[in-house]
Amino acid sequence: MAVIPVDIAGRPYEVRVGAGLLPELGVHCRGRLRKRLVPIVTDSNVHAAWGPVVEAALLEAGHEARWRIVPPGEASKGWEQLAGTVEWLLDEGVERGDHILALGGGIVGDLTGFAAAILKRGCHFIQLPTSLLAQVDSSVGGKTAINTGAGKNLVGAFHQPALVLADLDVLGTLPPRELRSGYAEVVKYGLISDADFFAWCAANGTAMLGGDAALREYAVSYSVAAKAKIVAEDEFETTGKRALLNLGHTFGHALEAETGFSDKLLHGEAVALGMVLAARYSARLGLMPSASAEIVAAHIGAAELPATLKAAGITCAGRTLTGHMLHDKKMDAGTLPFLLMRGIGETFLAKDVDLADVAKFLDGEINRN
Ligand SMILES: NC(=O)c1ccc[n+]([C@@H]2O[C@H](COP(=O)([O-])OP(=O)(O)OC[C@H]3O[C@@H](n4cnc5c(N)ncnc54)[C@H](O)[C@@H]3O)[C@@H](O)[C@H]2O)c1
Ligand SMILES: [Zn+2]
Numbered sequence: 355m356a357v358i359p360v361d362i363a364g365r366p367y368e369v370r371v372g373a374g375l376l377p378e379l380g381v382h383c384r385g386r387l388r389k390r391l392v393p394i395v396t397d398s399n400v401h402a403a404w405g406p407v408v409e410a411a412l413l414e415a416g417h418e419a420r421w422r423i424v425p426p427g428e429a430s431k432g433w434e435q436l437a438g439t440v441e442w443l444l445d446e447g448v449e450r451g452d453h454i455l456a457l458g459g460g461i462v463g464d465l466t467g468f469a470a471a472i473l474k475r476g477c478h479f480i481q482l483p484t485s486l487l488a489q490v491d492s493s494v495g496g497k498t499a500i501n502t503g504a505g506k507n508l509v510g511a512f513h514q515p516a517l518v519l520a521d522l523d524v525l526g527t528l529p530p531r532e533l534r535s536g537y538a539e540v541v542k543y544g545l546i547s548d549a550d551f552f553a554w555c556a557a558n559g560t561a562m563l564g565g566d567a568a569l570r571e572y573a574v575s576y577s578v579a580a581k582a583k584i585v586a587e588d589e590f591e592t593t594g595k596r597a598l599l600n601l602g603h604t605f606g607h608a609l610e611a612e613t614g615f616s617d618k619l620l621h622g623e624a625v626a627l628g629m630v631l632a633a634r635y636s637a638r639l640g641l642m643p644s645a646s647a648e649i650v651a652a653h654i655g656a657a658e659l660p661a662t663l664k665a666a667g668i669t670c671a672g673r674t675l676t677g678h679m680l681h682d683k684k685m686d687a688g689t690l691p692f693l694l695m696r697g698i699g700e701t702f703l704a705k706d707v708d709l710a711d712v713a714k715f716l717d718g719e720i721n722r723n
Contacts, residue, residue: 356575360494361586365514369494369582371575373567375521376407376482380415382519383480386453392417393446394455395439395466397426400484401457403527408457408482420446424462428615431461431500439469453478453516459485459532460492460621464510467498471513481518485528486536487622489520490543490577495585495596506607506615508683512590520578522570530563534658535622537563538602538629540573541657543580545629545650546598549699551576556653563657594703597684601693601701602628604679611678612670619666626659627666635715636695646698662722672716676709 355372375382392412396405401423409419422442424430448454456466456479463481470479483493499510525533537559544552555573562569581599588595606621606628613619633647651661660666668675684691692707 356571358575358578358582360514360582362496362514362589367515367517369518369520369578371489371520371522371571371578373522373571375519376404376524377411379408379411379482379519380417382517383453384415386478386480386516387412387415387417388452390416390418391420391446392455393420393422393443393448393452394457395422395424395462395469396457397424397430397459397462399426400459400462404457404484404524408455424465426461428461428501428506431465433500433502435465436469436500439465440473443469443473448473448477450474450477453480455480455482456493456515457482457484458488459483460488463488463493464498464507465500467496467513467515468500468510471498471511476513478516479513481515483518483520484524486525486533486574487539488536489522489525489574490536491539491581491599493518493520494578494581496589505681505683506610518578520574522567522574525570526565531620533563535620535626537573537657538622538626538654538659540577541653542599542601542625542629543577545633545695545698546580546601546701547699548580549697551580552653552698556649556656559653559657597691597703598693598701600684601695602626602630602632604628604682604684604690604692605631605675607682608675608678609666609668611681612668612675613666619660623660623666626654626657627661627663630654630661631716631719632693633695634719635712638715639694642695642697642700646695650698663716663719664721664723669720672713672720675716676713679709679712 358369481493483489496514499507502508602625606624609624630651633650636642637644637647655661692704694704
């Protein structure tokens with residue numbers, strides 16, 4: 355097991371990464387679960403696959419699981435499920451000193467984390483991430499949110515978990531497409547600031563996706579450590595450091611908006627293509643060699659993630675995509691911060707990007723095979 359500390363001032367916590375952590379849940383949570391009944395939020399897919407394991411682990415430690423099971427999918431990250439979850443926690447008699455467990459992917463984690471943030475002005479929660487995306491990204495760092503009619507993640511809070519347990523065995527039941535989608539966020543850490551880690555991904559990524567346990571442990575624990583470092587330096591995204599984690603996300607969100615945030619294009623798939631577009635656009639601006647951008651594209655393609663607009667089924671005009679960018683929640687006084695690259699592992703925040711030029715670039719990308 356790897357233990358990665360997240361050194362948030364005043365509220366440090368650990369991310370534990372390894373196989374077989376869920377069956378030992380009681381041991382890992384010792385001292386935190388004060389009552390016999392333990393509230394756990396999950397979705398129906400995860401409950402079917404891992405509910406019995408968690409229930410048995412809690413029973414062994416003298417606890418009884420109290421489940422709230424939401425439907426899988428982005429629609430559960432909304433006002434209705436937030437209200438339902440908070441009311442349920444109140445009915446369960448949850449107090450500020452109690453810990454709420456979140457067993458699931460980023461949707462369950464974001465919903466439960468936000469419910470924990472506002473319940474009685476903040477109670478504890480423990481992340482038990484079950485998707486690769488949740489293990490390497492969403493369960494760490496304390497961003498919690500729900501979606502509204504106006505867009506994704508528009509209402510939320512910074513609320514750090516008390517503990518994160520990333521059991522690698524759960525990835526065994528994750529649908530392969532979800533696994534690959536989460537892998538985009540792994541590659542992202544290499545592209546942001548670590549060319550060596552990108553090289554590791556290029557050499558080992560497909561074997562990791564194929565199921566190699568040791569490679570999975572390395573990929574997840576490396577990614578968590580990379581995120582933990584950034585979050586500890588810039589918890590509230592004020593210095594620009596944490597913003598680097600949005601590499602590929604400005605393009606990616608526009609692609610997700612164009613496909614209606616549906617399963618036509620999963621978040622990680624949009625981010626994968628978004629990173630390729632950020633690299634190719636950086637090359638077009640003369641910031642980085644074209645050859646480097648093509649190395650990024652080749653690895654994304656090798657991981658069976660979309661590396662071209664065509665592969666993602668996007669056929670609209672560039673202007674349509676930049677139009678979606680104008681609704682990005684990172685819009686700041688009329689300008690959109692854009693993450694560009696000077697090379698692999700050298701991402702930086704550019705503030706003077708001309709969206710009309712980005713639209714022209716995207717028009718040129720439409721026909722690329
Ligand atoms: N808070 C953050 O910092 C942050 C960062 C990135 C993404 N997010 C959010 O995360 C969400 C996406 O998370 P996600 O990709 O994990 O999606 P998800 O939670 O929908 O999980 C993906 C799918 O896999 C299923 N699943 C999850 N784990 C499984 C397992 N072990 N076995 C079988 N099925 C399993 C789920 O039921 C779901 O159908 C988005 O809402 C996004 O906004 C948040
Ligand atoms: Zn993301």
